[in-house]
Amino acid sequence: AQKITQTQPGMFVQEKEAVTLDCTYDTSDPSYGLFWYKQPSSGEMIFLIYQGSYDQQNATEGRYSLNFQKARKSANLVISASQLGDSAMYFCAMREAGSGGYQKVTFGIGTKLQVIP
Amino acid sequence: DVKVTQSSRYLVKRTGEKVFLECVQDMDHENMFWYRQDPGLGLRLIYFSYDVKMKEKGDIPEGYSVSREKKERFSLILESASTNQTSMYLCASSRGALNQPQHFGDGTRLSIL
Numbered sequence: 001a002q003k004i005t006q007t008q009p010g011m012f013v014q015e016k017e018a019v020t021l022d023c024t025y026d027t028s029d030p031s032y033g034l035f036w037y038k039q040p041s042s043g044e045m046i047f048l049i050y051q052g053s054y055d056q057q058n059a060t061e062g063r064y065s066l067n068f069q070k071a072r073k074s075a076n077l078v079i080s081a082s083q084l085g086d087s088a089m090y091f092c093a094m095r096e097a098g099s100g101g102y103q104k105v106t107f108g109i110g111t112k113l114q115v116i117p
Numbered sequence: 118d119v120k121v122t123q124s125s126r127y128l129v130k131r132t133g134e135k136v137f138l139e140c141v142q143d144m145d146h147e148n149m150f151w152y153r154q155d156p157g158l159g160l161r162l163i164y165f166s167y168d169v170k171m172k173e174k175g176d177i178p179e180g181y182s183v184s185r186e187k188k189e190r191f192s193l194i195l196e197s198a199s200t201n202q203t204s205m206y207l208c209a210s211s212r213g214a215l216n217q218p219q220h221f222g223d224g225t226r227l228s229i230l
Contacts, residue, residue: 006159009157031215032215033215033216035218035219037218043205043223043224044221044223045207045209045219045221047218047219047220050216050218052215052216091159091160093160093219095215097215101167102148102165102167102171102173102213103148103167103213103215104162104165104173104175105150105162105165105209105211105219106162106176107152107159107160107161107162108159109157109158109159110159
C-alpha cells in the first residue's frame with residue numbers, strides 16, 4: 001500500500017486565491033511526522049511546514065497551513081493568497097519512528113501547482 | 118546554513134559500469150538518505166542511514182548499495198549500471214528526531230547509456 005497518496009497530479013489557481021493540496025497517509029505507527037516540501041523548476045527542495053502526530057493544533061507558517069485530520073489520515077496543505085512564485089511541485093512526506101528507532105521518510109508523487117496571473 | 122553537497126550535477130556512464138555518487142553534509146546530522154526522482158513517481162527512497170556504518174533499505178534498494186564510513190559522507194553505489202537507473206538522484210540529511218526536516222543536495226542527473 002502507498003504510504004503517502006497525493007491524488008492531484010496538477011492544479012491551477014488564480015493569483016491571490018487560496019488553494020488546497022491533498023495528502024493522505026497510511027501508517028500503523030502512533031508516532032509520526034508529516035512534512036510538505038516545495039520544489040521549484042530550479043530543482044531545490046524547500047521545507048515548508050511540519051505537523052506531528054500528537055500535535056493538537058494545525059501547523060501554520062506564514063501563508064502555509066496544514067489541515068490535519070488524524071482520524072481521516074489526511075494532511076492537506078493550504079496556501080493562502082497565492083503568488084506567481086508559488087508555481088512549483090509540492091511533495092507531502094511522512095517520517096515514521098519505526099521499531100528500531102531509525103526514521104524512514106517516504107514521499108508522495110507530488111502535485112504540480114500553477115498560479116495563473 | 119546546512120549544506121548538503123553532491124559530488125556531480127550531471128553524470129554520464131555506460132551500462133555495466135560501477136558508479137559512485139557521493140554526498141557530504143556539514144551539519145553533523147545523524148540521518149542521511151538517498152532518493153531517486155522520476156516524473157510521475159515522486160521521490161522514492163533507495164537507502165537511508167541513521168549512524169556511521171548503519172544502513173537500512175528503502176523502498177527500491179535493488180541494484181544499489183551504500184556506504185557510510187564517516188558521519189558526514191554517504192555514498193550510493195550502482196554495482197553494475199543499467200539503463201533503467203537513468204534518473205535524478207537526491208541526497209538528504211537530517212537530525213535524528215521525528216520533527217526534523219530534511220536538507221537536500223542539488224541532485225545528480227545520471228544518464229546510463
